[in-house]
Amino acid sequence: MTVKAKKRRYLQRTYMAKPGEVERKWWVVDAEGKRLGRLASQIAAILRGKHKPQYTPHADVGDFVIVINAEKVRLAGTKERDKVYWRHSQYPGGLKLISFRDMIAKHPTRPIELAVRRMLPKGPMGRQLFRKLKVYAGPNHPHGAQKPEILHLEG
Template sequence: MKTIFPKKEYHVPKWFVIDANEKTLGRLATEASKLLRGKETTFFTPGVDQGNFVVILNADKIKVSGKKELQKLYYRNSQRPGGLKIESFQKLKDRIPSRILERAIWGMLPKGVLGREYYRRLYIYSNSEIKYKKTKDGNSKTINLASANEHNWIEVNLENK
């Protein structure tokens, strides 16, 4: 039997919506990275872009286990002398809640051209509503989790996995 090598033009990306309310950080990031890469397909090939779009809502309500909320540290560096900044999970969650999920998911994606392409398909929002500034008719539009089915988005339920 000949090996099937899927072509990019045969794959139609899907949109998945995940509600992060009271979900554990690592488990949510793992599922999101799998969906971004397209690992749920039967013909997954690591070198071919078969990824999907992932929208994560309620990023400010994510949780971690144990004392990680106080002990987990995030580092960033401006590459200038004395430019190392250290921030705890709680402070970063108060300041930019979506950054925590972005960093966790980015660490699970491949580092290269495909990884950057997958990362561009990730949308993280701090609350349960998505606000678009411009639409085709020029008006602003708000989409909430309840109306995800109207937009052909697939809601992901993490309790069953």
């Protein structure tokens, strides 16, 4: 192998982040007046670490995200009236339907949690990333000791 080929081989190394060397930050996102889908996709990208230069697809390099005012999230057009969440118990007649308005009234944090969870990878990595999401219905959260920074998202 020539000297030039050896240099080229060493210059083309790809950096792979390791879990121990990742610096994690805490972010606060205010969901008041934001669109659900746009908010969820931006949160999912932050949880994965796609905003960092050391992003590695197979490693958890993302940050923690705290969402406040989840009950004030919006949907586009007539979706607030028409959107329906469903699940099935796998038994005959086991379909359960709940509208967006009812979901916000009963469980105000769940629409954001469901939207973000479905945008994360499936499997152990996605479950690990989802644990870094904290959603609260009102403007208060118990994570002041982590000194979270305010994150302004579009949408």
